[in-house]
Amino acid sequence: MFDFKVEKKTGDKLYIQVFDGIKKMIQEGKFERDHKLLTIRAASLALSVNSSTIVKAYDMLEKEGYLYKIVGSGCYVTSEKLPEKFHFEEEGDQGINYSQLDLGKVINFASATPSSELFPLKDFKDAINFVLERDGGEVFSYQDPKGYGPLREEISRYLNKKEIKTDNIQIVSGSQQAIDIIGKMLLKPGDKIIVEGPTYAGAVSSFKKAGAHIITIPLEKDGMDMKKLKSTLEKERDVKFIYTMMNYHNPTGICWSQIKKEKLLKIASKDNIFIVEDDCMSEIYYGENNPLSLKSIDEKEKVIYIKSFSKIFMPGLRLAFMALPKELIETAVSVKYMADISSSGLNQRAFHHYMKEGCIYSHLDSIRKIFAQRYIYMKEEIQKIPQLKIVYEAEGGLFFWLKIPEWMDSEKFYNLALKKGVSFLPGRVFYQKNDLSPYLRISFAGVDENEIKIGMRYFREAFEEYLGKRKARLPLV
Amino acid sequence: MFDFKVEKKTGDKLYIQVFDGIKKMIQEGKFERDHKLLTIRAASLALSVNSSTIVKAYDMLEKEGYLYKIVGSGCYVTSEKLPEKFHFEEEGDQGINYSQLDLGKVINFASATPSSELFPLKDFKDAINFVLERDGGEVFSYQDPKGYGPLREEISRYLNKKEIKTDNIQIVSGSQQAIDIIGKMLLKPGDKIIVEGPTYAGAVSSFKKAGAHIITIPLEKDGMDMKKLKSTLEKERDVKFIYTMMNYHNPTGICWSQIKKEKLLKIASKDNIFIVEDDCMSEIYYGENNPLSLKSIDEKEKVIYIKSFSKIFMPGLRLAFMALPKELIETAVSVKYMADISSSGLNQRAFHHYMKEGCIYSHLDSIRKIFAQRYIYMKEEIQKIPQLKIVYEAEGGLFFWLKIPEWMDSEKFYNLALKKGVSFLPGRVFYQKNDLSPYLRISFAGVDENEIKIGMRYFREAFEEYLGKRKARLPLV
Known part of the structure; x- marks a missing residue:
């Protein structure tokens, strides 16, 4: 049954040895999928260890996705092909x-991520060839770190239709880069930030890696629990920013109410806190309502607005932008430059042409x-x-x-x-x-x-x- | 002559007022290029300030590039169009x-950066259209964070010709991103690193922003001053890595001797220090000699090798790669993912096709x-x-x-x-x-x-x- 032995004299804990041994067997395909493992008692006899050692090892295997348990029946091998780590796709x-x-x-x-059948391949291919013909070598020379000028202008017009008036636009390589740049701009190790609970894990991981201490405020169906937010802000000094997804929130799908949006802005101005508005979804409305962003009412320049084209266009393009408070734009350009100099010239120029022709709409x-x-x-x-x-x-x-x-x-x-x-x-x-x-x-x-x-x-x-x-x-x- | 006045009662220092006033006039184009400014004495009379105030203001203006001085003649306006900051192009x-x-x-x-007339536009355009046709929507879906698989394989073959044997390749968006990722992987604030003096400023700025304390070792015509390096390493504990450009070094053009290369590797293994080898130039040899990289003799897996395609192909493509010690590859993938998920699918796939066809050679x-x-x-x-x-x-x-x-x-x-x-x-x-x-x-x-x-x-x-x-x-x- 088991092709390994537990060594009592080595430094490794016994249940770790059992865990590693079975995991290896599973990874090497030595069990069929859904194979029933030995019972606790039988396994403890087979390996000459205490039954609590087997319980611990089986628990760990279950947690990492190698086993599943059926109560009253036993433990079964999930699959002979699961990857090293348990996988939660794409977040x-x-x-x-x-x-x-x-x-x-x-x-x-x-x-x-939208399936690739939805990508407008033909039109975008035309756009690519158009700019290759029009711009020649310029396409592959260094680009403006702030982003290709005409694309920034086109995005300004795009934002205007969403009642956002700004020229402070920084093009980035996807919203994950926007998040990375914001971390670098605003966070020192130990700084506090506030996020919604639940929220997008990719942002939380990135801010954590930048050293942030993360405070979660529960989400209600019309936005954050504002009482908890206020009491938290009274207690916690120096919160650097609040990260939020106001429209068709990920993962809950809710939208913030106008009242809560305005309250949040007021709080942000009073306490001098930036708000990072990650808006990847607001274009995907089903009815007639095109929900407005927080940025559209951001008169005091507190909102850092992120818009990705991954969800509404094509993710592999690696294009997104930030619309920033004026005081941050210069720093953003400099941090972007340090991160990767500029985004792909070909993708920026082709996407500009595509936008300008109205195809995006x-x-x-x-x-x-x-x-x-x-x-x-x-x-x-x-x-x-x-x-x-x-x-x-x-x-x-x-x-x-x-x-x-x-x-x-x-x-x-x-x-x-x-x-x-x-x-x-x-x-x-x-x-x-x-x-x-x-x-x-x-x-x-x-x-x-x-x-x-x-x-x-x-x-x-x-x-x-x-x-x-x-x-x-x-x-x- | 001057269209502003100096206010003695405001909090601003007088020489700053003079500096700002003249700077503004220059920026607004109120002086011709090469216009001779008032002498120190005349200016001090005109603005009713001490002559030392004018001297200070003129010095600042010179330092920021608004004026140039001709000894025995006076101060002249550099240009009506200089940007806000003094500019040192591209480094x-x-x-x-x-x-x-x-x-x-x-x-x-x-x-x-190579001028765009040197870019192989026709061939690359063909490669782009080839992959658009072949891969369709795949081109614009999320890509493998480690890099497009076939491109990594092709790069392995490319490296093999340079006597580098490795599969631990991470594709990045230009060598600046490699530098950013290395900083994130290896540096905590206060960590020490060693660089050559002189060296590439973009790397130094990036490592500084990651919190590094930077120690410079002077460069000689065959590599670093090894005596200084040794005595520094005896004194300084916990140096994280040494950043070097071994072949056609920027800015000096020198190559490290084989003896110094080997010495450096020995030191790195002994003291457990990584070496970051930034190799952007070694393909541009004029004679028959193709200089070998440090990575090619890196038996103990101490070298992080960076190769950019900006200088030898096209910078706007934003493609480079790292060949990493095995122990770092997983961290690198994860940091890359946090930075921008993956590099542009279109650029990676087109460049792969271009390489595979042998066009790069x-x-x-x-x-x-x-x-x-x-x-x-x-x-x-x-x-x-x-x-x-x-x-x-x-x-x-x-x-x-x-x-x-x-x-x-x-x-x-x-x-x-x-x-x-x-x-x-x-x-x-x-x-x-x-x-x-x-x-x-x-x-x-x-x-x-x-x-x-x-x-x-x-x-x-x-x-x-x-x-x-x-x-x-x-x-x-």
């Missing part, structure tokens, strides 16, 4: 594993319709599953924030669902304290209606299996 | 000003010949100027490190030369302590033979004018 640090992971036939409700019209349909379609599928709750109804964006019954753990459920052939993001990815959580996010960005249908069937199967286990246990309680 | 922080500066007809010996052959010719041509022009000394003869690279007579200051000379119509980089740009210096760097990367000829004529005129002043002053001593 924050862990996204790295995703890109190297062959998910095979798993239907991906985890990714919030018709592209947005088209994807808005598609996403609205997918939203409705997925919602119907979700509603077919009793005990699965949509926490907030969204009017835009790319995902549902769901709640499974309180006693369930969305991470365990994730492992089950992955086995069935569908992935999503467990709730704890979006929280700083990685507690177990009955919340999860499913996205329809990269899946068409057919995939939604199949994926939701897998989802339902996994859900029912989990429920079934509970039922199986009930008589024993 | 480090100050490069930002350059990109926003219209140098007009100035011949640019400052930039080390024929491109290198062709630019090598061109640069070797320019080197010889510029050398002849330099030798026409007596009292101008080539400090080191280079066998590759893109520049000359020159010495003007000891009593001259290359920064003052820079202002004079710019007025004549030619730019270069004063020596102090390459030193941490920004002392005055009789050294300067001129580059032929972005200028053809005709421009070299004209530029060197301007250079000579400025040089003779500076000499003339000395002569004019001599009788008075």
